[in-house]
Amino acid sequence: MLSLCLNASEAMAGNGGTLSITTDRMDIAGDVADMFAYGRPQSGPHAVFEVSDTGCGMEPALTARIFEPFFTTKEGARGIGLSVVLSIVKAYQGAIDIDTSPGQGTTVRIVLPAAPERERRGATEAGGPRDVEHRTILFIDDEEMLRSLAQRALEPLGYKVLVAPDGVEAVRIFREHMAEIDLVILDLSMPRKGGGRRLQGDAGLESPYTHASLLWL
Incomplete structure (x- = not known):
């Protein structure tokens, strides 16, 4: 979340804008899994969160490389943050999609498998620290x-x-x-x-x- 928000903030540097964080639920089945550019989620319920900005947006050629390790367009940056984001998401069997175009801002959408209902209910009923x-x-x-x-x-x-x-x-x-x-x-x-x-x-x-x-x- 920190890496995504920092990138969104830098995309609006000098011009101001709006940074939005939203959460949702998505049931993934069939062709829906093919919507994601990075990773292919399994069928079933997923938690969704999005980080959106109204900044400069990106060309397709740039979008295709932003998760590469050590790739960066910023002076002094290391190009590690977003590659770590992708590694974490894939480790938890999630996926990432990006909606962006020049001058139209960027939305990064991440889906992660939701815990089964019985696990969530059990955690709630426990009612305190383990x-x-x-x-x-x-x-x-x-x-x-x-x-x-x-x-x-x-x-x-x-x-x-x-x-x-x-x-x-x-x-x-x-x-x-x-x-x-x-x-x-x-x-x-x-x-x-x-x-x-x-x-x-x-x-x-x-x-x-x-x-x-x-x-x-």
């Missing part, structure tokens, strides 16, 4: 927005979330809370000390004395 009491996560990233997002997303589910802005602070926190940390989520590229093998060794993350699992961003 059995995650005393589960502690150490989240390490140099972007304050991501650290805040991790806390806002995970703490309401019952997790305790410790955060660190770099590897040096992460080592200190990990050593202090080693016995209680169940999962470490860390960025690979950070100031002072990144999330590579050196950090793991310094913090003792590969030691037999810790049970924490590692997840790299």
